[in-house]
Amino acid sequence: MMVCQLGLVYFILTARIVSAQVLKYALKGQDITLVPDLSEKPDAIIWVHDGINVVEFNVMQERPYVYPTYEKRTFLDQNTAELTIKNAKYEDSGNYDLKLKTDNKYDRLKYTIEVIDKVTKPNISCEMINISQAMLVCTTECKCPHLLKFKWRSQGKEQTGPNLNITLSNDHDDQVYQCDVSNPLSKEIATFSAKDCFPGETYLARIFIRPDIMPILTTAVLILVTGFIFGYMFRRKYRCSVCLQKIRKRISSRRQRTLAKVPDIAKCGNDFAQQGSEEALMSGKNEGKGGSFVFKARPSPSRRNQTKKEPGKKHYQIREMEGTALQK
Structure with missing residues (x-):
């Protein structure tokens, strides 16, 4: 066993890289399979994950030896050097090195594995810009947002990105927009109708919430209220002046009747x-x-x-x- 370990150390130090680093993705909970492209059956194999040995094999062993960290869920094909890891976890992400010995030749292959989630069903929301324009926002939950790709589809047109600016017409705008969200291993789709930007509201009601209409409506209301107040005051003043004239006439009439009786009083x-x-x-x-x-x-x-x-x-x-x- 000691000779075997010394041979493996020498093998690791002298192995030459025969292929560039390969990036592969794996879905959480599924299997990770690394298949090297070999033309001959290797005499010695060792897989290393981020500096930690995973499994090794040489012709002097009856079967591959799996290290305790990966025991019961890691399998090695000693004929092809194919590595399989069951029930992938996020911790399985990282760099994998394969060292091979074939006919006294030492080779080295490198792989990078990233364990990711499936894409969840996206959610589409509508953010109003004004009465006739809105922005659709497509979102989804994911631990690897840098791997997500968004694509909008509508009437044969496509646009990439999570946001889409649309034009609104009225309550009967049945235009449907589709958002595709994908990562390297999964994809989900959601649709949205333009009329859902205004749930429970009518087209006329939406006019009153326009930012450019509100100042005009406010000014018009102030003018109407001011005109009503001044009209009421003028009408009241006019009516009071008429009443005052009538009172003056009555006082004058009574004074004249009183003066007519002055001789009798004297x-x-x-x-x-x-x-x-x-x-x-x-x-x-x-x-x-x-x-x-x-x-x-x-x-x-x-x-x-x-x-x-x-x-x-x-x-x-x-x-x-x-x-x-x-x-x-």
Whole structure:
């Protein structure tokens, strides 16, 4: 066993590269198979993954020896040097070196393996630019985004990339866009209808959300509101002026009627003054007899009512309000 190991060390150090590095992809959970192109059956084989031995074989062994890390899921065909790894994991990605000995010739082959996921079903979303333009965005989940390829298809036209700018017409725009997402080993497809950019909205309703229409609508609304307020104020002011004119006319009419009654009122005042002087004279006579009486004259209520009906007649009632006898 010691001689075998020394021979393998010498074999690894002296092997020459006979092919360039080859990149291969493998789906997670599936098998990885590396098939070297050989013309003869090798006498010695060793596979190395990122500096760690995977499996080895030489003519002095009955069967290949698999190292513990890859035991039970790694298989080697000793006739062709073909390597198979079952149930691939992300950790299996990396560089693989194959060292061969054939008729005292030492060769070396290099491979690069990258374990990737299947492409998941893509999702298409719509981002509005304005009322007539939108951008479709195609996305998918993947641990290897650098390997994804996007392609849009519609009406026989194709465009690469995850984004696609489209033109919208109205609610009846049934144009369908297809997004193809692929990686080196799998592919998925999703479709999108242009009318789905506005779920539950009508074409007329969408006009009011246009960025270029909103300022115009706002200005129009302000103008209408301002015009309504000024119209209401003007109408109210006009109506108040008409009411004021009517009130002035009524006041003027009443003033004229009052002035027409002035002569009768003056005559009434003269009669009242004369009656008052007579009462004052009677009061002076009573004082000389040792008594003092104060009289107040006012129209009788019944007479006042009659006075309103018959302005030409004056009726007065002399009522004694207070009497005081003074004894000396």
